[in-house]
Amino acid sequence: MYKRTPLYKTYLLGFLVACLFCAKPTTAQSDSLLQQLISDNKIDSSLIQPPAKMLFTQRALWGTNGLLKNRYSGNDMVANKQKDLKIRRTMLQLHQIGGFVTLGGMVVQGIIGSQLYKGDYKVKDLHENMGMAVNLTYGFTALNGLFAPPSAFSRDKKITSIRLHKWLAVLHLSGMIATNILATQIEDNASLKPIHRAAAYVSFASLATALIVIKF
Amino acid sequence: MSVFFQAPTYDIASSSITYTMKHKLHAWDGTSKQVNVASKWNGDKLEQISVLAKVSSFNSGLSSRDSHMIEVLDALTLPNITFSSTSIKYNGTEILATGKLQFHGVTKEVQFAVKPKKENNQWLYEGEFPVLLESYNVKRPSLLFVKADDLMKIRFVLVFKDK
Numbered sequence: 001m002y003k004r005t006p007l008y009k010t011y012l013l014g015f016l017v018a019c020l021f022c023a024k025p026t027t028a029q030s031d032s033l034l035q036q037l038i039s040d041n042k043i044d045s046s047l048i049q050p051p052a053k054m055l056f057t058q059r060a061l062w063g064t065n066g067l068l069k070n071r072y073s074g075n076d077m078v079a080n081k082q083k084d085l086k087i088r089r090t091m092l093q094l095h096q097i098g099g100f101v102t103l104g105g106m107v108v109q110g111i112i113g114s115q116l117y118k119g120d121y122k123v124k125d126l127h128e129n130m131g132m133a134v135n136l137t138y139g140f141t142a143l144n145g146l147f148a149p150p151s152a153f154s155r156d157k158k159i160t161s162i163r164l165h166k167w168l169a170v171l172h173l174s175g176m177i178a179t180n181i182l183a184t185q186i187e188d189n190a191s192l193k194p195i196h197r198a199a200a201y202v203s204f205a206s207l208a209t210a211l212i213v214i215k216f
Numbered sequence: 217m218s219v220f221f222q223a224p225t226y227d228i229a230s231s232s233i234t235y236t237m238k239h240k241l242h243a244w245d246g247t248s249k250q251v252n253v254a255s256k257w258n259g260d261k262l263e264q265i266s267v268l269a270k271v272s273s274f275n276s277g278l279s280s281r282d283s284h285m286i287e288v289l290d291a292l293t294l295p296n297i298t299f300s301s302t303s304i305k306y307n308g309t310e311i312l313a314t315g316k317l318q319f320h321g322v323t324k325e326v327q328f329a330v331k332p333k334k335e336n337n338q339w340l341y342e343g344e345f346p347v348l349l350e351s352y353n354v355k356r357p358s359l360l361f362v363k364a365d366d367l368m369k370i371r372f373v374l375v376f377k378d379k
Contacts, residue, residue: 151283
């Protein structure tokens with residue numbers, strides 16, 4: 001049976017249609033302008049592939065043929081890259097904490113070492129234990145820096161703070177290796193003490209500088 | 217104004233958008249030179265404009281920092297920053313632009329002044345406006361466990377050439 005539409009509904013519909021036609025056209029027009037610019041791609045695929053350049057340590061783990069190439073079971077490339085970036089952030093934060101702890105340990109070790117250098121042999125065990133602690137925190141820091149997943153880009157061409165940080169890392173790593181080797185030889189050859197101390201100072205100075213340059 | 221006036225053409229190579237951020241230890245800029253623009257003209261007057269820049273196109277000179285920005289801005293899934301004008305008013309030597317800024321998937325209305333400048337056969341449209349990162353649900357990036365300032369300044373230069 002035919003049912004007549006109530007009059008107020010007809011007016012309401014008419015009002016809505018009128019509103020649609022009278023609405024400012026600018027919003028719709030500007031949206032259509034924007035649509036000309038937006039591609040269909042909802043994701044930035046350029047960010048998904050690993051960067052062309054990365055440290056050999058990073059390539060060994062995270063590269064296309066790296067040890068962790070099958071780290072994710074799912075094929076969602078975006079989710080996988082997001083996980084990689086999250087791991088990178090966590091590892092770099094640990095790298096920062098480790099760097100400060102190591103630097104603090106080096107200061108303490110320098111004070112103990114200078115007492116030992118002056119002939120206070122009571123602190124010899126403490127110096128050795130502290131050396132072990134500094135080596136451990138240094139190693140932890142280095143591992144987190146060297147093996148973190150690569151950044152999304154590798155486009156730096158100039159000398160950047162990160163590049164300086166890496167060059168200084170070569171210096172303090174060399175200094176740490178030299179300090180440790182010389183430490184094992186001092187008991188047999190006391191004349192190596194000043195060289196051991198110099199190597200330790202170089203390690204400390206270059207590590208401190210590596211932390212400072214990051215701020216620029 | 218000529219009856220046969222042709223709308224100026226956008227010059228992407230000369231245009232740019234730059235953000236400036238501050239941290240307790242330092243400040244830095246990131247610039248995108250890949251700014252896409254669609255515009256509508258009424259004679260020689262800009263009537264409507266839409267702008268799009270990819271987050272990944274901003275280069276601060278430090279890949280590691282740009283990578284961090286990709287992360288905090290979720291640029292893998294929210295790759296674009298867009299602006300669509302809803303109103304452009306000429307006010308003497310200045311233009312007052314109002315429109316929708318979509319950043320980190322959040323859309324807000326923004327309003328800012330634009331200074332048009334004629335140089336030889338090209339028009340430069342320059343301006344700047346502030347963006348509060350947290351109002352767009354962005355977790356502020358941090359360095360040495362100290363967060364960057366919430367305020368980010370956006371500066372732009374859009375260049376159009378006379379036909």
